[in-house]
Amino acid sequence: MEKYKNIIIGFGKGGKTLAKVLASRGESVLVIEKSKRMYGGTCINVGCIPSKSLIVNGEKGVPFTKGIMKKEALTAKLRNKNYHMIADEATGTVMDGTARFISNHILEIKNDGLTRVEGDRIFINTGATPIVLPIKGLKESKYVVDSLAAMDLEALPETLVIIGAGYIGLEFASMFANYGSKVIVLDAKEKFLAREDDDVADLIFKDLTAQGIEFHLGVSLDEVSDRTDHAKIIYTENGQTATINADKILAATGRKPNIAGLGLENTDVKITDRGEIVVDDLLRTDAPNVWAIGDVKGGPQFTYVSLDDYRIILDQLDGNNTRSLKDRTIVPSSVFITPPLSTVGLTEKAAKAMGLDYKLFKFMTAGVPKANILEDPKGMFKVLVDPKTERILGASIYAEESHEVINLITLAMKGDLPYTLLRDQIYTHPTMSEALNDVLK
Structure with missing residues (x-):
């Protein structure tokens, strides 16, 4: 069984930055990533970078298929750069596969076979995954995409229904409207952007509506059923049943920590009722020398927060111990x-x-x-x-x-x-x- 000083599960921002620094110091580092398309993590592959590339090109009037091609070229370049950032280090190793804890410091990695590795330190950096609401027929529909798959569509949907008027849903609504889709947003909440000031929210609502986006707020979604070339969505609004036909349905109803199959039950790592890994102010779990970085621990799901997690952990490893979550009070x-x-x-x-x-x-x-x-x-x-x-x-x-x-x-x-x-x-x-x-x- 191969033993490493540091094992990082997942290629996200905080983990890969930590891996680079530790490997450059001559420490043995293993980064485990289950998908070759995720080298570098969520942000550069299926998150902020590709979505902003598509948004910018939509604002420029670039055709959707060309926007997808430009996005793909950009993410492929960054993915390759991130892989070599670790793999080219003399003491850095990237291993493809799915990791599962056998005990606090032993992992079983499934790829072509099964490999066991041991780490003195282990950093859980597996990110988050989209939530699909338990709406009848939604999960089974072939017309449903999440925020990840929406950025890989081969053709622009003529009519796109977005479930969720949160921040992710609104970004995609504005983006697809700029490309020319008819966008309809359905949300269970009656108030639009309830966390924002009313004057700000009202301005945004007016502008998005002027952009051609149609909103239905305070609705309940009853059923999704597939037809030959579209999906039929049945929902209730103001006590009345209504239907919408859509070429695609985007489920933008939040994300949850990606811990399925990690085998945390075989460790001392604790999780909350929401599936978030419990950490202290130094990002330490209840298992000795096991940390959690980024979205998997809950809190704001931003790549720059994950980067700050890296700073907190490196500060511990260097013995300074001057950084902690208590310092994170002002986050834009x-x-x-x-x-x-x-x-x-x-x-x-x-x-x-x-x-x-x-x-x-x-x-x-x-x-x-x-x-x-x-x-x-x-x-x-x-x-x-x-x-x-x-x-x-x-x-x-x-x-x-x-x-x-x-x-x-x-x-x-x-x-x-x-x-x-x-x-x-x-x-x-x-x-x-x-x-x-x-x-x-």
């Missing part, structure tokens, strides 16, 4: 609709619910020169500030390039800097970031 996020929505910290709604005193800065994107140059002046900026300390409490930006501007605000929050620093900063022109001069007046 972006939803890549057109234009993108980016947020960090508190919304106005959350600040009110907490009874906080705040000063609100609100500015419509139409007043930003760069937004007009980009010919998309939709949206608004909202920034909340503590009036006593002048520190930023949170921001919501629905505007072109908001995903860049939000990082400036996050940096100011993390650095405990007054909002006036951003207000009075000299920015290049014309840029979206210079809007902060006007937003924060």
Whole structure:
């Protein structure tokens, strides 16, 4: 039985970065990945990179089939780069196969046969997998795709029904509408983007509807049945039964930790009722020298969070122990609709619910020169500030390039800097970031 200093199950962002660093130091590292198409992890193969490539090309008016080809070329290049990042290290090994724990530090890997390996340290980095709701006929329908398969379609669906009006569902709705699909979104929740401020959510709803996307909120899905060349969806809305025919159905109803078949029952690793691996603030499981990285442990499912997990773990291995989950208090996020929505910290709604005193800065994107140059002046900026300390409490930006501007605000929050620093900063022109001069007046 081969023994390694480090074994990493899964090729995701945090795990592969850790593998590269440890192997470059001369430590033996084994990375186990069950699919050759997943070298490099979810983000570069079936997540943020391919979806944003498709979104950008849809906004440019590129035909769907060409957009798919460009996406494939990009992910293939990155996949190859990531494989060699580990495999070309003298002490790095990539093994294809499905790993299963036999005990805390012994794994059985199934590929062409069965191989057992032992690791001094083991890092579980298996990510998350799409959730399919228990709707009659949904799982069995040949017209159903998840967010992964939607990016590999050979042809643009004429009519696409998306189940779920969450952030993933909205990204795909906006993207496919840009390519020319008739998009219909069904969601059980009555309120659109309930976590966001009402004024922001109302603007987004109006803009997506103007884009041609049809929404049905507060509905219950009753059944999906296949016909010769389409699927029939039966749902109930306002007490009335209705039907929709679709060329494809995209199930965008969330993701869950990917722990099926891992054999965690053979270890001391504990899981929650939601299937998330239980970790402490240093990402350690209850099994000695076994850690969990990324989506599999629950929490925000972002590749940059997985990268920060890597920093926490490497800090332990180096003996510094200065990083932990307790430090992760300010994390930005972006939803890549057109234009993108980016947020960090508190919304106005959350600040009110907490009874906080705040000063609100609100500015419509139409007043930003760069937004007009980009010919998309939709949206608004909202920034909340503590009036006593002048520190930023949170921001919501629905505007072109908001995903860049939000990082400036996050940096100011993390650095405990007054909002006036951003207000009075000299920015290049014309840029979206210079809007902060006007937003924060």
